[in-house]
Amino acid sequence: MENEHTGSRRNHWTFLTNHARVLIAIARDPGVRLRDIAAGCDLTERTVQAIVTDLETDGYLTRTRDGRRNRYAIAPGARFRHPAESGLEIAGLLAYLAGTPTATAPPGPGSAPAVPDGDGALPRL
Numbered sequence: 001m002e003n004e005h006t007g008s009r010r011n012h013w014t015f016l017t018n019h020a021r022v023l024i025a026i027a028r029d030p031g032v033r034l035r036d037i038a039a040g041c042d043l044t045e046r047t048v049q050a051i052v053t054d055l056e057t058d059g060y061l062t063r064t065r066d067g068r069r070n071r072y073a074i075a076p077g078a079r080f081r082h083p084a085e086s087g088l089e090i091a092g093l094l095a096y097l098a099g100t101p102t103a104t105a106p107p108g109p110g111s112a113p114a115v116p117d118g119d120g121a122l123p124r125l
Contacts, residue, residue, distance in 0.1 A: 016097075018043060022051045023090075026061060026072045027098035033069065060090070 016024075021041045025032055038048045052072075055061050060078045063070050078090050 018047065019051050019055065022048055023055060023060065023074070024094060024097050026052075027074055027094045030072045030074075031066065031069060032072075 018041065022037055022043075025037045025040055034048045034052065035045050037043075038045045041048065043051075052061070052063070056063055058081075059075055061075060062073050064073070065071075074091075074094065076091070080086055080088050080090055
């Protein structure tokens, strides 16, 4: 008998939300097109547009016109929304997942590096 923990729905979860995936794509390339984000995240362009609007409305990024394209900037000091992580800035996680050391905040005492070593290895915790 299938229950909520063994059912087929439980096998398709992921660690990151679609909002996180879109923000990571923007962190990797601030000039990325929404259609490219949609393709990379396996989402529709309309969904990506709504997510970018959410992120902009809530102060996580700003959008400016650069000729015919948009350019995005992630807000410095933006913090996680969930109460469990609300005191933490998203910059370290974005830098780690996007592979952009320039977006990292200085590590606190006893914290692991926010970006993997040059060989892509995960930091030791």
